[in-house]
Amino acid sequence: MDIFGIKALLICALIFIPFENLFAERPQKIFRQGLAVDLIYVLFNSFIIKAAVVMMAASILGVAAILVPQSITQAVGGQPIWLQVAEIILITDAGVYWTHRAFHKIPALWKFHAVHHGIKELDWLGAFHSHPIDIIVTKAISLTPIFFLGFSEASIAVFSLIYFWHTMLVHSNMRITFGPLKWLIASPQFHRWHHANQREAYDKNFAGQLPFLDVMFGTYNATGNKVPEKYGVDDPVPSTYFGQIGYPLLPRGQLSNPAAPSTEADA
Structure with a gap:
């Protein structure tokens, strides 16, 4: 059993590396800064997250069996797979949007999220650098309604596959905008302007898959074809894996955080 997802990593590399070279948004080496740390994230996070989701799903399904009428779970799980997947994407991304926004707004949560924003050279591996x-926390909030309402295993599996590939795509170093569909489907252009360390990008583009959520709640950043000048944060995030894992847990004063609320931003 490939519990660390090494086979999946190799398949992804064979797909994304050539395409990032063909359609590169900005010049960037394959063996870029931070690559080794990102590979560690892929291996360790894959195992940790899988274990956490399995335990979470088992707990929620147990509670749902007691609290949710069987008629509801049967009705939800009996819908066509395509409709269930569409509903799952909408429900989970609403959860992702508000959780993501909270991680930016609440200083204690930002310390954890700053690790993801600490990426200075963005590509498909950035999807795992969290x-x-x-x-x-994000998965617990976004997936709880899905397990609770009784969506079928097949629809959850299809959604998981879509989410896995789409997350890597939006972090990739590819010049893709999706044209008129940019309001409906998150693109690399949309998400890189969430990672940009520039004033116009702060607290923008929180949605994971559905940009219209940002449009609805006033956090959409329409950038056209502009390319961010730089990525990363001004916070003193360590460069090593274990340094980053321990970074949010160390006692310290208020972090200097360009993406979190500040007196200047609120003025």
């Missing part, structure tokens, strides 16, 4: 607490 503190485990950040991912687990």
